[in-house]
Amino acid sequence: MSLAVFEKVSLSYGNKTIVDDLDLRIGGNDRIGLIGANGSGKTSLLRMLAGEQAPDGGRIRLRRGLRLGYLPQDIAIASDKALLDFVVASVEGREALARMIAECEAELAALEAAVKSGERTQDDMMDVVERLSDLHERATHYEVHYTEHEATRILSGLGFEQLDLQRPLSELSGGWKMRAVLAALLFQKPDLLLLDEPTNHLDLPSVTWFADFLQAHERSFILISHDREFLNEQIARVVSFELEGVRQYAGNYELYVTQRAEEEIILENKAKNLAREREQTERFINRFRAQATKARAVQSRVKKLEKMETVETFGSRRVMRFRFPESERAPSEVLRVEGLCKRYDQHQVLADVALTVRRGEKVGIIGKNGAGKTTLLRMIAGELEPSAGKISFGYGVKHGYYAQHHAETLHQADTVYDTVAREKADAGATRVRSVLGAFLFSGDDVDKKIGVLSGGERSRVALARLLINPGNLLLMDEPTNHLDLDSSEALGHSLTSYDGTMLFVSHNRSFVRRLATRIWNVEDGHVETYPGTLDEYMDSCRRRLAGELARESGKDAGKDRNNNKSRAAEPVREARGDREAEKARKRKEAELRSKGGAEKRLSTEVERLERDIAALETAQAERSAQLSDPEVYADKSRSQTLIDGFRDAQQKLESLQARWERALTELEAARATAAKAE
16 A cells, blocks of 8 residues: 555746656555755755655645654754653653543542442443543553653663763754654654655764664654665665656666666666657658659658657766875875863863874774764864874875764855865966866856755765865765765765875765775773774774684573583583683684584574574564453553563564574575585
């Protein structure tokens, strides 16, 4: 069944048409990616769906009772509620139901007093008791499906700490408020989620968690994102704002790109063939028009020419295109950081950080928001004084710095041209206009005042201002924020041609993956350096995590299966930290794998987990049946015990299912390896 249907919808701003006669159907479990240039109409489409903007023509039909959640790019909320309370109370009807229960209980208490005094009878209470039972049954739905535990899990995944849960929402910054609203939307489980650049204020760990959450999400959503990888792994359908109008494609973003390219080739070839046929027909008509013997043939060609179809090829959308000039050669050691510390009053952000950057390195800085990534970059850029320590540059190093807030600090009354020209006085008008043209500012656009530009346009001006004089060390803080997908991709592609050294903060995985040759992970006041790409770093993290899980699994197995001595002994050896024992353990594991021991162990583990899951599911079904009985709620202690048991068992069931999936994946891989060996 369709959740929403656009019927001949049109929308315009002044002389600009956003959509015209748009027909679009959004079904259950649809995973739609909206793509197009900034200003093409993506956000407008979401606003129309959310009811925040009316179309000029046509209509939008929503399924009756549709629960819709909308995350815009700009959020303005004023609330003094604690963060956890804000998320839990965000479920529609929950607070109203709590008030109704309180009123009903007060009414029942008054009736009980009246019965004791002889003014009323027990029969007078039955209607209120039935109403209260019904209200409690409805409340159970919220308690079971919208638990504080689930709200806490979502908030934790989005980067909030335990201490944040009781903080008033009014104390949070704009970026963290956006996370709070996103958490509330995910907690509500709406039928249709509308997400407009949801990763803009997330860090890389939160983006990774959010990506996993969305992949497991079983309801419909529409997503706008400039992160190619995030978009590509989430969507199964593309709605694209093209120059010829809104187009729809089945599949993810990569399939869209392929289909679009194939369509373009087909149309171009068809247009060429028709042009060739038209030319030949016109040549025949002109050559034999005056000959009476050819009159019938000429007339036939004329009619054919009139009926010949026309083919319009796709228009080319303007995309940022630029290449860096050769930079001045820097010394071998570009940057050295020694004993760097930064604290705000009693809060220690960075402690005793020591780093070295070599010529030509491109360092991707990752970590949770608030860990100190931007603080580190600002100190290197000279915008912020360290509390202690030393930052020194090699001789001849000149750095350029782009930060998110730079786009907002541009002078409103300046023109685009003057803003960029001021950065390099000797650049000359041709060079300035060339750089601006590469950032999609041409003709009269260069004379626009900064104050009239959109957020994306200001970001492009700030980038142009940096890249007209980049130096040989680039420092960039979230450079892809506020850029559309094409511009983000173009920026990443262009930066691969930069021959200088680069330090950049980004949550955009495809951007980091394309550029980084070294990773700095900022965490707990320290910086972990990894001499490799993002994929290599994440693989290293996975292997470390797998080692921890294996140790935990070994401990559990030791408790459950005393006869499996080798498994029980493994974590003991590892806990001792004995290097020789560690080598022996690894040799033993290799022997087990070669003899099929790993396959047997994993098979046993999968079977055990399946039995545990089946037992838990049976127990959950029994609890669910009891919770559906209104009489249960007459005994508050019993009902609360059942609810708590259901919640705890559900959490354990989810954990077991995750372990089962991992074990099954490992088992299949082991079987595949064994099959190849045979």
